[in-house]
Amino acid sequence: MKKAMSILLSSVLMFSLAACGGGNDANESADTPANGGEEQTTTLRIYAQYSDEDTKGYYDYAVAELAKEMPNVKLDLEVQAQDDGQKLKSYAATGNLPDIFNAGQDQINLFRKSNNILQLDEYAKKANFEEKMQPSALNTLYSDDQHIYAFPYAGNEFVLLYYNKELFEQNNVKVPTTKEELVTAIQTFQSKGITPMSVFAKEKWITTALYDIFATRYEPKGIKGLDTGETKPSDEAYTKAAQDLIDLVKAGMLPKGVTNLNYDQAAALFHEGKAAMFVNGQWEVEASTKALGDKAGYMYYPAPTAELYEQNKLAFSGGGSPGGFAVSANTKHKDLAAEVASFMALKYAEFKYTQKGSPIVATQVDKEAEKEFDPMMVTLSEDIPNITSTTAFAWGLSNAKFKAAIEDASQNLLVDGYSAEQFISDLESALK
């Protein structure tokens, strides 16, 4: 009897386990043809930004469009971590990269060495992606080996020096064009209890951008020149730019404790009219216009002399670099993943243009903008064709060692006890 019972129980257990296994198969069935000859549904893992209202807007829009265009594709989102690509690299190391992932320059460089990223030349050709690109943004499509590894959407973005027109007018401060005028503006604002310039210097990419603003006044190649090896840290331009920044910080340009200010704190100072100037990318146009209306504007970066100001007035800091939606080399669905990646990139650009009121996108958009361009964006669009040169954001630098070094060193420039010579020496060590 006991034996019979144990056989019965074992059988029940076996069937239960089989049923559990069947459950798993049912989950997998999303990848296999459904009964009755219905169209096959494929689920792709995607690693994309989805952490705030801004990034959620892009993703949700693109997914809604994807559902209309490719109803047979489902996306399994994994939210991109703000971790210097650490999670993505761990995935790559364990052979577990998502089918589609948002990749920047350094990840592309690393993954192409380790054969983790799919070269998309053929897929781009099939999708006519190059024809859909803005001619001015082709630099964001091709990597330095002239191959395509990601479908871009952001375009060439810029670092802007925003200012509160009303505060300048009320305090009879001239919009500075030279270092001297900038010092005068700093002193005037300080005497009135207004923070001259707000920067979220807890983030090191913005301190790099702030340094680049001054470097490009002497050498339009800025930090990108150092990254590509076209220029050297020992070039006079870089020492002078570091010294200019140190001088301005000593003059009181930045609020106390600036290296501990995050975006919310720094932006609040500017948006609430407590800071006269603010540094951020051009994506800040929308938020600043919302907070300050017509009072918000951007100025050309002040230079050491009037001559250099005129000479490099349209040499902007920032710029695009290869990056966007990339595809894992190990995905089971290479064709489909590449198709979806290019579709997502196009829709991200479409959202930025139509909903966010930004013409700075990598690809052409056929639809009309639903939101009127902000006045600052109109001015910037007029400036863009005349821009003489751009550099790179910190995340667009190809030499990771140099990137880490300039991020650390540029933040150090904002505190006491760090000299321009030390700054140059630290950059030289990183570039050895």
Add this chain to the structure above:
Amino acid sequence: MNKFLGNKIAITLFIAPALLLFTVLVFWPIVQVFYRSMFEWDGLTEGTFIFLDNYKRMFEDSLFYTSLYNGLIFAVILAVLQISIGTVLALTVSDGLIKGRKILRISYFIPVVLSITVVCQLWLAMYNGEYGLINKIFEALGLSYRQDWLTDSKTAIFAIALVNAWQYMGYHFALLLAAARSIPEQYMEAAKIDGAERWKAHWKVTIPLMAETYKFCLVLAITGGLNAFANMYIMTGGGPGTSTYTLTYMMYRSAFRVGEFGYGSASAAFLVIECLIVTFAINRLIARDRIVY
């Protein structure tokens, strides 16, 4: 019992799971760290064997010395503050005459169970140069001692160490309290009969008898200080610049920001050796003989 201890198969059988876990989760990764520190390796590709070149480079890197110095500062601050204040609190709470001992005991331990992120955010607000509580207190006292606690490259490491010391002081307090309570009453009674004051009796009797616990606390505080990472990661991002880097932070930067896993492993290997030396030295110098009551 003796029969059981003589059974080598049983001993092996019972030790095996823990030994296996320790080997897989601790020992093997440490071996890998030492092995990988001899490679120029990006964490993804094969890597090139360069023997001790990463170590040579590390000893020429100014960031290594900044990190080493900060780790030592951190360790000393933790050891001094956590053990000294932990002792005072433990001896106070162990005193039967003190009222509300239960509440005090729980209160001292609360920071230990809080998330490190919560604690760091709390102290970030208190350290704020403009409207932080600490500067406001100085202001209220009429002292012109306003500081940019976390943005001054000279004070930032001290300010961060204080946060860690505050948070884990309760842990040391709990250990020391348990040690103080385990000392038999008759020693204190004998000291009292001999005319010793309460604190003198603690100094001459309780504290020396807690030597083994102090040894353990010291190892925890110093290795914890040398290993520090999370506080600076959350509070300053290693900054301003590199002024709050420790060896762990340097390892993180090398491996994850720069993609030099080999070089990062070299700083991790150095950290392992440093912690082992410190632990060995403490074990050799403090409470060498087992204290039996």
